[in-house]
Amino acid sequence: MQQFDVIVVGGGMVGASVALKLAHSGLQVALVERQTPAVYQAQQPLDLRVSAINQRSERWLTELGAWSLLQQWRLCPYRRLQAFEGDTPGLTFTADELNLSHLGHIVENSLIQQALWQQFPEQLTVFSPATVTGFSQQQALAQLTTKEFGCLSAQLVIAADGGQSQLRQLAGIGSTGWMYQQACLVLEVDTELPQQDITWQQFHPTGPRAMLPLSGHKASLVWYDAHQKVQQLAALSLPELSRQVQAAFPAKLGAVQVTRCAWFPLARNHANSYAKGRLVLVGDAAHSINPLAGQGVNLGFADARVLCEVLLSANTGALASAELLARYEKERRRANALMMSAMDGFYQLFSNELPPLKLARQLGLTLAERAGPLKRLVSRYAVL
Ligand SMILES: Cc1cc2nc3c(=O)[nH]c(=O)nc-3n(C[C@H](O)[C@H](O)[C@H](O)COP(=O)(O)OP(=O)(O)OC[C@H]3O[C@@H](n4cnc5c(N)ncnc54)[C@H](O)[C@@H]3O)c2cc1C
Incomplete structure (x- = not known):
């Protein structure tokens, strides 16, 4: 032995x-x-x-x-991190305001x-x-x-x-x-726009939608939604899925082509x-x-x-x-x-359409954006 x-x-x-x-x-x-x-080999495909x-x-x-x-x-380093709901500006953290070269990679x-x-x-x-x-x-x-x-x-x-x-x-x-009611679909996409210095998350009643930048005109998107919906999306052809992503994600994502996807249950x-x-x-x-x-x-x-x-x-x-x-x-x-x-x-808080909660979170994001010291404290905790 x-x-x-x-x-x-x-x-x-x-x-x-x-x-x-x-x-x-x-x-x-x-x-x-x-x-x-x-x-590792330089030409190995991206990991989803x-x-x-x-x-x-x-x-x-x-x-x-x-x-x-x-x-x-x-x-891929990112220097800005944004959380928002609908078309509101939401809350943005920047490396500059924390005197950092980047927030993460x-x-x-x-x-x-x-x-x-x-x-x-x-x-x-x-x-x-x-x-x-x-x-x-x-x-x-x-x-x-x-x-x-x-x-x-x-x-x-x-x-x-x-x-x-x-x-x-x-x-x-x-x-x-426990298992959450939501699952998530991870998508590898080619992006038309260069947006390699920001990662963002848009809150939505059925679950958030997030963009994580990768080197070049590539990004990883994450679409959280009900299990059934996520499985339906994962079964679509890539061109059809690209159309659905385009319709569901905020306009600032620009044009994307989905190249691969996989879904994960959340526990x-x-x-x-x-x-x-x-x-x-x-x-x-x-x-x-x-x-x-x-x-x-x-x-x-x-x-x-x-x-x-x-x-x-x-x-x-x-x-x-x-x-x-x-x-x-x-x-x-x-x-x-x-x-x-x-x-x-x-x-x-964010997977809920109750009007008081919706108002509270929009107020929360706006107040957090304006409350300089609180915002710096939260961002230091998340980043450092
Ligand atoms: C969709 C999704 C997105 C995520 N995004 C992020 C993110 O942005 N940032 C972040 O910090 N985290 C993220 N996570 C979480 C992150 O992936 C995990 O926390 C991380 O992988 C855990 O690492 P680990 O090494 O503990 O376990 P694992 O990555 O699960 O590795 C376990 C290892 O053990 C081996 N193994 C398993 N069983 C045995 C066995 N019986 N004998 C021998 N070997 C065994 C496996 O082969 C594997 O190599 C995400 C998770 C999901 C599902």
Whole structure:
């Protein structure tokens, strides 16, 4: 049986970052991933899944050496962020008013994962593709069984295996959550207009419509709506879908051609505990959030950073100490719960046609736009 200090299960964006940081810091780390990502190639097609990466996450990826690769590959900075309803001007945040060069970047998920994997040092042992078949805990060790590589053991197992976390289930950690009535359609489009410095979200009673810029005349659009409507849209031919998008999105989007699309159900889920014995959860394995404000992976990277800080402050022999893992949970649970509740507040407030709520949110956006210090505070929280 091969033995490690730490085994990370799940080499997506969050898990790969944890494995990389801990391996760089001298721990014996294994990474177990179901699906090996391809090595980056300049001509690879765009990934439909993209994320708005805030400055905190950018600093984390810079520290790990992945950001410089992403800058050489593909990413799109944005300097303005706008939220509005109907034809109202709404609320706009700009990098200038915060004395920043940019507010964030839109980056393809697969590129972030590939950049992290490309930085893996030799001493990080990768087991992939691997199928986990069992997990058990003893007094001194945790054991993971895989179909392809047999039995592995470590002091601590970090589950970064996404929203449906198999490890969370195998360890018997419950979670609390629900499915939202809305789903979302993600569309890759060619745009006639160059609009690469702004990302915007238009609120609509059936769900928001958002534009995330990509390099060149490309953008990612997100159309939130009732499940049935989203599925109907996803089944249309691309020319017909392009017509529907044109009719539903605000005129300022200009002419677009849809080149690809996929739809996703929306779930909220929060693990009842972030740690149990020698298992600890990070990223979507611990919390899935409504993607409305693009915070999911940013929260995951914040988990990763805090967990690594906490683990690296301990003796190498005490990585699974209950006190240590409680310190990680205390710091991250509150921040994650706050963001999840804020997203639910937005969801309820903006997916509603009741006249008092409609008036309140239009007033809210206008007041927030005019209240300089409050606006700066909110934007600093979202961006930095
Ligand atoms: C439509 C949509 C739009 C979004 N937009 C944004 C955005 O703009 N900004 C943002 O911050 N977030 C966004 N999110 C959320 C973001 O995608 C997730 O928070 C993020 O992918 C979570 O990363 P993760 O590494 O924790 O999990 P995942 O990305 O789910 O990665 C899990 C990894 O574990 C592997 N794995 C799973 N099970 C096993 C197993 N049993 N054994 C071994 N390996 C396993 C998987 O192959 C995968 O590589 C969006 C989500 C959706 C649905």
